Amino acid sequence: MDEEIHRYTGEGIEVSYDVRRCIHARECVRGLPDVFDTDQRPWVNPHNADADDIAEVIERCPTGALHYERADDGPEEAVPDENTVTVISDGPHYVRGDSVIETPDDEQLLADTRIALCRCGASDNKPLCDNSHLEIEFEAPGTVEDNSAETGATGGGGRLSVVPTPDGPLHVSGPFEMSGEDDGSVFRGTDVWLCRCGHSEDKPFCDGTHGRIGFSTEGE
Known part of the structure; x- marks a missing residue:
């Protein structure tokens, strides 16, 4: 990055x-x-x-x-009490919370309260979004499989880890709530694999397509 x-x-x-x-x-x-x-x-x-x-x-x-x-006595930005991921229609994942991007070897790459993660596979600044989804005319709904009826209204506080796996998906672990921009659908979990090659048939989740199409994150 x-x-x-x-x-x-x-x-x-x-x-x-x-x-x-x-x-x-x-x-x-x-x-x-x-x-x-x-x-x-x-x-x-x-x-x-x-x-x-x-x-x-x-x-x-x-x-x-x-x-x-x-530079005055005003407050600095507070870390949100809950971690959220918003699936943007034809665009990235917007992450808010106590989030950190790190390597599979636990090396911290970025810690922030606000992050946009590429999900089209074309960004030149992976795993961050750089608007390449517009150039390639990426199309993907801003929806998610809704499991809110099973999970109830539990929140998602604490550290959220995002690990971009080499030539593979984003491994997101820690409590979070993911919502779809299009329909307000809600998925709550603590461990998921999110597609970032742009070709999964189960978006926003990974279905292994990255392996079949030879998705590469070389230079990330």
Whole structure:
């Protein structure tokens, strides 16, 4: 995973922006257009709003491309009480929570509260989404097998581990709730294998298709 981070300092807050993680969800632009204006250079001007308002909007960023550090007495971003995964129609998985991406050998690659994971198989910044799903016209419903009737309303707090397996799926372990963007379907679990080659017939779960099509994560 590559980084390209730019920093913008305002009154009581410093905004950081990782170009490589941005997929133009535009939550920031819609939330505070006076601060986040893609027609201006620099495109982030934290002098144009209160630090609390900037922090609140940044926390809407689903990919973690935007973060902040407070230089005043304001609170830093809190870790969510529950881990959630949202299956985006024709797009990535949005992860929120106490999440960490790590190798099969337990080496930590990224710890964050907000992450967008590629599920089309075409990202050049695997396992993170880089918007390649648009270029390849990836199609997959934002739905999940609903098991909420069996699991009840149990939450998902604690560390969520995401392990991108070589040439294979994402192994997600730890308590979480996964929901489908299209229909609000809910799956609750603690150990699943999510497709990231883009070709499983059981999306968002892996069905072994990556092996048959020769899916490669070389260079990840």
